[in-house]
Amino acid sequence: MQICIISGSPKGEKSVTLQYVRFLEEAFPDHTFTVLHAGREIQALERQEEAWDGLLATVEECDGVLWATPVYVMLVPAQLKRFIELIGERNAAGVFSGKYAACLTTSIRFFDHTAHAYLHGICDDLGMRYVGFCSAHMEDLRSEAFQEQLIFFFSDFLEAIVERRPVQRVFPPLPAIEPSYAPTSPPVPVDTRGKRVAILHDGEPGSGLAAMVDGLAACCAGPVQVAHIRDAGMKGGCLGCCRCAFENTCVYDDGFSAFWEEYVVPADILVMAGTIRDRFLSAAWKQFFDRSFSNGHVPAFEGKQIGYLVEGPLGHLSNLREVLTDLATMEGANLAGIVTDESGETGAALHALAERSVRLADRGYIAPPTFPAVAGHKIFRDEIWGGMRAIFKADDRYYRQHGLYDFPTRDYPKRIVTRVTSLAMSIPAVRRDVVKNMPDYMVQPLQKSIESSRVLAERKKRR
Template identity: 50%
Template sequence: MEICVLNGSPKGEKSVTMQYTKFLELANPDHSFHTSHISQKISILEKNSTEWEKVINTIQKADIILWAAPVYFQHVPAQYKRFIELIFEKKVDTLFSGKYAASLSTSVHFFDHKVHEYLQGISEDLDMRFVGSFSAAMEDLLQVKNQVELTAFGDDILSACESHRPVIRAYPPVPELIREYNPGVIQDSVDKGDKRVLILHDSKSGSNLEKMVKQMSSQFSGEIDIHHLDDIGIKGGCLGCAQCAFDNQCIYTDGFCSFWENKVKPSDIIVFAGTIRDRYLSSAWKQFFDRSFFLGHIPRFSGKQLIIMVQGPLASVPGLRENLSCLISGGNLVDFVTDEPGDDACIDALISSVAMRAVRYAHAGYRKPPMFPQVAGHIILRDEIWGNLRSVFRADHKYYKSHGLYDFPHYRYKKRISLFFFSLMMSIPSIQKKVKPVMKDHMIQSFTQVFTTSNVLKNRNSKINPGLNTK
């Protein structure tokens, strides 16, 4: 059987992901594995038709396609994303039809599920038969137990192809949204005061996104920064070299890091504006996010208000909304705005509302309480940086230590001592008998002090915000 491995790591053969595919190849000597280093050669594949045809011929002859990629910034690397865009641009999508597909990733399990969700959705869009995914921690292969599991995964996808296993689609097709947005005239702008606004976009001339960007920019009084992703000096995607881990210095000498330092970092309100392309934003946006990894795992948007503006059917790609929501990294997501409503006035009102709220939140320093993805994500990164990553990611370790992000429960010594004695007391049957009938009362007892009139009014008055007057 012919297996085509599409390697998504920019590091080529020297990637951790490739060690897993090599193991699968050694474990299945009766089958032929053919690996194409997609991300490492993406620039060549875009420009050199001969090299492109080599990859396409390998795909065409294959019985099984194995999407293999590391997790870069909660998704596949930008170079891999660009390859998927090229499949549709060059109209070779029909060559994938009917083939069996599976996905394999390596990571620290930080949003790895979004990678497999995306690759399965893409496989189904290509009319492939997706039969499984395998998400490994980077060092899993060093343990015999995980070697056995990886072998079983390989056996399963081979068996699926040999037996023509039936599959059902997990993700419906993404509908094409065709409508023209014609913005109205802005009557009043929002006085942003001393807050700095940055709008980043990748719009095409005459597109709905371009019109939405102009409408958004008109909402704010005074000067704001507007930049197209093509104009900020990015020469390439993240190489995964991790050389930035020691001191947050990127190996690239292009204009990206200076742009971040001079434009992104000082901004109080940032608008990300992009167009949906095959279940994500463009590869240009993915490249922007990937390159911000020169800051490591540091919350890069702390104290900022973020608006995400999307052209395309966002409601039909719920996984994308979740993914983008979790890119905020310490900031506050004000809201999403899309061109999905069929009413131009409705889109205008959405843009006006989100701009006003962004200014209000910026003056108040407001941040919504984080929910499960952000809380769980923080715990994963905290533990990894304290543990396996600390020796290399020195800049992360220094930041986490100085900003109190090593918030391990076992550091709370007073709390641990009180819980110890409380647990000891609660183990006595006679005390349990007394406590059980009044459990609900005890659960809310400590909140009584919050509800004094003076305390509530004091906090209410502190939330009165400037910056909302219109001109």
């Protein structure tokens, strides 16, 4: 069979993900693999009709499509995102429709699930028959156990094609975007109390998004920095070269870093505004997020209030909401809110976002992390300490200085208590008592905090 590989990595042949494809190519010599470097060649695909037509012809002839891509910032690289946008803009979905599809990613398995959900949704939108995915850690190919699983995964894909297995759509089609926000009466501005507010957006003048950005800026009585991300003057997407790892300095010599320093770093309240394109924000926003990888794994939004303005059907895109939410919390920020133009209450929601952001910034409130940020921290901590620190020097320094290598094995007092408790459990009478009074033992250590809560609350009020 003819298998078409749509490679998303900007690194082309040097892509880690592509090595997994090469492994499959060797393992399945009876099938033909054609690699289309959608990520590496995005500029040519965008500008040269020939390149685009050639790619479509290859897809047209194939029996199945394997999307093979790294995970970049919780999704696919901006270059592949742009490629997917081009399919829509150029009405090329028909070429993909009816083809069997599967997805293979490499990553460190940090938000690989959101990348896969995105690709699955895209396959559904293109009318492809999505068979399944394989999410590999970037080093998995060294393990024979994984190699076996990869072979099973690909065999299953091939069999699905041969047997013409039925496939059900999982992600329902998105409703068309109906711009619903029209600013009416001028809002009562919120006193920003000296907080620095920055709104970054990619809305064109006259667009619904631009109206939301203006609407939010008008809700603020203090100065607000408003900037189009185009003004960052990015020369291109992240190249995935990881040369930034040593000093968190990107190889690109363009305006991104100055833009970041001017708008993102000083902001107490940072609002990012974008329009939904396919199942995410635009490729331009994705490029902005990817380029921020040059900050390494340092929490880049620490202590900030983050807000989003989203034009489009966010209510139908729980995956996008998850990425936006966790992007903020993973970076050490508080998610002040997300405003969309889906309901008729956008104006009121903008005002509420301004008010809430200032109030929470004033109080220094950062919501305790939930599972994704807790798990994300542990993945980064273990990956950086477990090997990446040899190259990611800036991360290593930051993790040491900020106590982020917080392995439980380093909590010696707790280890001693655990050991003693564990030994005590071998005494039958003690064990019987613990079993009988388990709920009491669980709440007992919290009593001291409750006793001191009034004092703490009074102290906070006086501040």
